Amino acid sequence: MTARQLITRLALVAVAGLGLFSMYRIGLLDLSHVQPAAENLAEFAGALFPPNTDVLGTLVDAMLETIEIAFVGTLIGALISLPLAFLSARTLFPPLVSVTTRMLIGAIRTVPSLLWGVIFVIAYGLGPEAGALGVALYTVGFLAKLYSESFEAVDPEVVEAVQGAGSNRLQLIVYAVLPESANALVSHLLFMFEYNIRASAIMGFVGAGGIGYYMLGYVQLLQYENLMMALIVTFVVVMAVDYLSARLRVLIVPAMQGRGVRAPLFAGITTLAS
Amino acid sequence: MSIDLPGDAPDARTASPFGYAVRRQPVVHAGDLWFGYRSDLPVVRGVTLDVYSGAVTMILGRSGSGKTTLLKVLKGLLHPQRGSVQIAARCSNGRAAGAIAYVPQTLGLVRSLTALDNVLTGALSRVGTVRSLAHIFPGAIVDEARETIARLGLGHKLHEPVYRLSGGERQRVAIARALMQHPDLILADEFVSQLDPITACDILDMMRDISHNRGVSLLVTTHETDVVEDYADRVVVMRHGEIVHDSPGGRLSQPQMLDLLR
Numbered sequence: 001m002t003a004r005q006l007i008t009r010l011a012l013v014a015v016a017g018l019g020l021f022s023m024y025r026i027g028l029l030d031l032s033h034v035q036p037a038a039e040n041l042a043e044f045a046g047a048l049f050p051p052n053t054d055v056l057g058t059l060v061d062a063m064l065e066t067i068e069i070a071f072v073g074t075l076i077g078a079l080i081s082l083p084l085a086f087l088s089a090r091t092l093f094p095p096l097v098s099v100t101t102r103m104l105i106g107a108i109r110t111v112p113s114l115l116w117g118v119i120f121v122i123a124y125g126l127g128p129e130a131g132a133l134g135v136a137l138y139t140v141g142f143l144a145k146l147y148s149e150s151f152e153a154v155d156p157e158v159v160e161a162v163q164g165a166g167s168n169r170l171q172l173i174v175y176a177v178l179p180e181s182a183n184a185l186v187s188h189l190l191f192m193f194e195y196n197i198r199a200s201a202i203m204g205f206v207g208a209g210g211i212g213y214y215m216l217g218y219v220q221l222l223q224y225e226n227l228m229m230a231l232i233v234t235f236v237v238v239m240a241v242d243y244l245s246a247r248l249r250v251l252i253v254p255a256m257q258g259r260g261v262r263a264p265l266f267a268g269i270t271t272l273a274s
Numbered sequence: 275m276s277i278d279l280p281g282d283a284p285d286a287r288t289a290s291p292f293g294y295a296v297r298r299q300p301v302v303h304a305g306d307l308w309f310g311y312r313s314d315l316p317v318v319r320g321v322t323l324d325v326y327s328g329a330v331t332m333i334l335g336r337s338g339s340g341k342t343t344l345l346k347v348l349k350g351l352l353h354p355q356r357g358s359v360q361i362a363a364r365c366s367n368g369r370a371a372g373a374i375a376y377v378p379q380t381l382g383l384v385r386s387l388t389a390l391d392n393v394l395t396g397a398l399s400r401v402g403t404v405r406s407l408a409h410i411f412p413g414a415i416v417d418e419a420r421e422t423i424a425r426l427g428l429g430h431k432l433h434e435p436v437y438r439l440s441g442g443e444r445q446r447v448a449i450a451r452a453l454m455q456h457p458d459l460i461l462a463d464e465f466v467s468q469l470d471p472i473t474a475c476d477i478l479d480m481m482r483d484i485s486h487n488r489g490v491s492l493l494v495t496t497h498e499t500d501v502v503e504d505y506a507d508r509v510v511v512m513r514h515g516e517i518v519h520d521s522p523g524g525r526l527s528q529p530q531m532l533d534l535l536r
Contacts, residue, residue: 160351161382161448164375165455166399171406175395179386 047224048231055226059211059233066210067237069131069203070196076132077139077196078189084140085147086173091159092151093169105148109141113199117208128209135196135203143192150184151177186252190245197241201234300324301362301458301491302348302374308356309347317343319515320357325459328489330482332502332523335512336535341495342379344512345461348493349376362458375452379463381444385437389428389447392436393419396454415454422450426480442473449481459491466501478505499531511535 001009023029087093088101111119116134124130154177162176178185204212211230218227302325310316317340325331335341346352348359361373375396383392397415398406405411411419423432426446436444445466452460465481466474482505485492496502502509506523511534519526519534526534 155380155382157378157380157382158384159382160346161376161378161451162384162395162398164349164351165396165451167395168398168403170403171395171398174407175387175391175398176384179384182386 044224047222048228050225051228051232052223052225053229055214055229056233059214059230062204062211062214062230063233063237065128066200066203066212066234067197067241069128069135069208069210070193070200072132073135073200074139074189074193074196076136077143077192080136080140081143081147084144085151086177088144088148089151089177091154091156092173092177102148105141105144108137109145111137111141113138114202114206117203117206121207126207126209131200131203131208131210134208135200138199139192139196142195143188146188146192147181147185150181150188153184154180183252187249190249194238194241194245197238201238301327302493303360303362304348304357305360306357307344307347307354307359309343309352309354311343313355316355317515318347318354321512321515321517322357323510323517323520325491325493327458327491328486329507330485330492330494330505330523331508331510332506333493333495333510333512334497334499334502334531334535335495336497339512340515341512342463343515345376345463345493345495349374349461351376373455373458375455375457375460377448377452377460377462377465379467381448383436383444383447383451386435388433388435389423389439389443389450390416390419390432392447393423393450393454396451399455419450419454422453423447426450441469442477445469445473445477446480449477449484453484453490457490459493462492462494464496465494467496467498474501475504481505497535499528499535502526502531503528 020029027033084101084105088098088105090098092098093101113134116137117131118134120130120133120137124133158176158180159172162172167175200210200212201215202212204210204214205216207213211234215227215230218224218230302323304321304323307318307321307323308316309318319340321340321344323344333341333344343352347354350359384395387395394411394415397411397419400415401411420429420432423429423446426449428443428446428450431439431443436447439447449460452462460481462481466477469477478501481492481494484490485507502523503526509519509521509523509526509531510517511519511531513535
């Protein structure tokens with residue numbers, strides 16, 4: 001056995017040991033809990049059916065609000081993410097700027113989406129505007145990082161060539177970095193919107209609007225048939241958004257179809273002559 | 275790196291042994307250049323080189339001999355650890371950056387932009403930031419870009435995104451972008467190494483024509499001895515980061531070149 005193989009095996013044993021220890025610490029190895037848990041689950045599953053269609057109208061309205069929260073939150077988050085991503089790209093700005101901005105983005109990412117929801121409920125009061133802003137800040141934490149990495153991944157020879165033509169930093173961003181990373185930006189944005197639909201669905205747990213408000217209420221009032229209806233509505237919307245975003249991604253990013261690289265956002269912005 | 279204005283560069287009459295240079299000052303004078311990506315491992319070692327206008331200078335060397343790094347130092351993309359680069363360029367736009375155009379090995383074209391937009395990026399230093407960010411270029415510059423592309427035989431592909439162009443067509447777009455910088459010197463890295471021989475000859479014929487008729491100097495790196503034999507006005511051979519040979523073109527046979535490369 002080589003030293004590398006030995007290290008690999010030791011690492012696997014260490015991970016397994018750590019896993020077992022953690023399971024013990026949180027009580028998962030206590031088998032006396034398994035039977036009551038299974039019985040509770042079975043009872044809960046039985047109570048979910050049949051789903052109550054009477055609340056469908058209310059839930060569809062709440063789901064529309066959830067989609068709006070996700071859409072607005074993603075949009076605002078993307079707009080804030082772009083400049084932050086530029087500032088944090090190590091290939092575009094000096095270390096002092098990029099490291100400071102990275103730390104700021106990291107700090108934003110540290111706060112969970114629900115906590116952002118709570119913060120904006122405190123600021124704005126109950127309602128979807130708090131949810132949208134919570135989703136926006138949560139989006140900034142992730143999208144700014146993903147965008148920044150896309151900017152850093154732009155072919156350095158493209159950057160050198162445009163920079164070498166005497167362009168300044170803003171021109172470099174507009175004429176090289178943005179067009180070259182457009183496919184990745186669109187792909188990340190669609191992914192974030194999909195993700196934010198799910199995140200927005202639970203924003204109502206803290207009073208920040210959307211279908212989560214009803215889900216929490218149904219759980220607290222033990223109205224599990226209504227909860228099932230809410231889960232079905234959420235499932236249908238999440239599936240539909242997944243499907244639509246996959247279709248959109250294929251349309252916008254033809255590289256995924258093996259047709260080479262294209263960025264229609266920027267192809268054909270052909271320059272105006274004054 | 276120091277950048278000197280016209281009149282400050284060393285006099286070619288004493289600096290160059292070549293006929294074409296006697297009439298002109300060097301466009302670029304590199305003196306005792308040293309550069310390494312790690313300080314203890316120099317890639318360019320004490321290179322001194324004068325480049326004269328209106329000539330095709332080819333730097334021949336094997337992979338890893340320091341050719342690309344030397345071009346980047348000459349362009350100012352890398353800063354030498356020792357030595358200096360003096361650019362005797364006319365700075366009609368007040369910026370020295372345009373005096374030397376650089377075409378990287380992979381051409382550095384923005385694939386999703388059209389041929390015209392790529393060529394216009396060569397004129398960004400001549401357009402105000404606000405106008406260029408709004409994609410509003412002065413009509414004269416757009417006309418110049420159209421004419422430059424048309425002269426290189428791509429007038430019918432102005433609005434074609436670069437990713438749809440062939441290798442030879444992309445090469446022409448890169449040349450047009452370089453010419454839009456009104457350069458005194460074009461640095462081209464392994465310029466035709468990825469093209470088929472016929473397209474490579476077309477491009478090199480075009481480049482030689484531009485160099486001889488427009489007075490634009492060309493400094494081209496290559497590892498292909500036949501290209502050097504056919505097109506170089508001057509041959510510089512690099513090995514392990516140093517210049518080991520420098521002579522007018524046509525004096526070295528291919529076997530001699532191969533000997534120098536070993």
